Amino acid sequence: MIEIRNVSKRYAKGNLAVNNISFDVPSGEIFGFLGPNGAGKTTTIKMIVGLLEQNQGHILVNGIDTLEEPLKVKEQIAYVPDNPVLYERLRGTEYLAFVADMFRMAPEVRDAKINEYATMFNLRNDLQDMIGTYSHGMQQKLALIAALIHEPDVFILDEPMVGLDPKSSFSLKEHMRARCEEGKTVFFSTHVLDVAERICDRIAIINKGKIIAIGTMDELRENHEGTLEKMFLELTQ
Ligand SMILES: Nc1ncnc2c1ncn2[C@@H]1O[C@H](COP(=O)(O)OP(=O)(O)OP(=O)(O)O)[C@@H](O)[C@H]1O
Numbered sequence: 001m002i003e004i005r006n007v008s009k010r011y012a013k014g015n016l017a018v019n020n021i022s023f024d025v026p027s028g029e030i031f032g033f034l035g036p037n038g039a040g041k042t043t044t045i046k047m048i049v050g051l052l053e054q055n056q057g058h059i060l061v062n063g064i065d066t067l068e069e070p071l072k073v074k075e076q077i078a079y080v081p082d083n084p085v086l087y088e089r090l091r092g093t094e095y096l097a098f099v100a101d102m103f104r105m106a107p108e109v110r111d112a113k114i115n116e117y118a119t120m121f122n123l124r125n126d127l128q129d130m131i132g133t134y135s136h137g138m139q140q141k142l143a144l145i146a147a148l149i150h151e152p153d154v155f156i157l158d159e160p161m162v163g164l165d166p167k168s169s170f171s172l173k174e175h176m177r178a179r180c181e182e183g184k185t186v187f188f189s190t191h192v193l194d195v196a197e198r199i200c201d202r203i204a205i206i207n208k209g210k211i212i213a214i215g216t217m218d219e220l221r222e223n224h225e226g227t228l229e230k231m232f233l234e235l236t237q
Pocket residue numbers: 011012013014017035036037038039040041042043044082
């Protein structure tokens with residue numbers, strides 16, 4: 001569960017990137033976070049995962065305040081950034097072992113998980129190679145595996161489908177759905193509106209730092225006709 005209460009963020013220069021937003025993402029839900037470029041999605045996500053501090057308001061992850069107990073929050077979450085920066089001179093296996101060790105995973109559990117996720121994303125044959133030789137999509141898959149490996153409770157993914165081939169993107173969506181059915185929480189940003197429309201239980205649209213629409217697809221349709229794309233274009237023009 002993620003609770004966002006009256007959160008604002010202003011960067012050193014400029015206007016409010018996030019302007020007094022409040023909403024909850026309950027457990028068991030896939031929540032899609034949509035909005036035009038520069039709307040405030042990544043800023044919000046970085047505050048949830050503890051990479052940025054808000055100027056105002058509170059964020060709770062499973063009841064834990066991100067500013068009060070940042071490490072405890074990090075233990076609960078998987079985070080995939082919009083542009084994962086990986087260690088180019090490590091092999092895929094070395095990077096995953098490093099991440100798993102940070103989460104204090106037992107080596108046999110770690111190896112089983114690496115195997116499971118590398119198979120899911122079709123990356124097993126590449127894990128012995130240096131990360132610097134990976135394609136964009138392969139790096140994205142490695143970042144996803146590194147985030148999923150410790151079986152967290154809350155998944156925070158910033159445009160996770162970008163760069164993934166159709167099969168990997170499908171596997172990720174199936175995985176997200178299965179984790180939600182176990183009562184976990186998935187929060188992800190995307191520009192792919194038909195994916196959001198199909199897989200999200202609820203959606204929020206942020207524009208210029210403010211939440212301008214939130215609800216299930218049915219709830220959003222009460223005020224706007226047509227597809228999510230049409231609704232999005234109308235609301236954000
Ligand atoms: N490090 C930064 N310093 C100053 N301003 C920033 C910084 N990062 C983002 N901003 C500003 O904050 C606003 C929100 O940016 P943010 O990255 O959150 O948007 P976004 O919704 O993730 O966009 P996109 O869809 O392009 O990823 C923008 O006006 C942007 O210029």
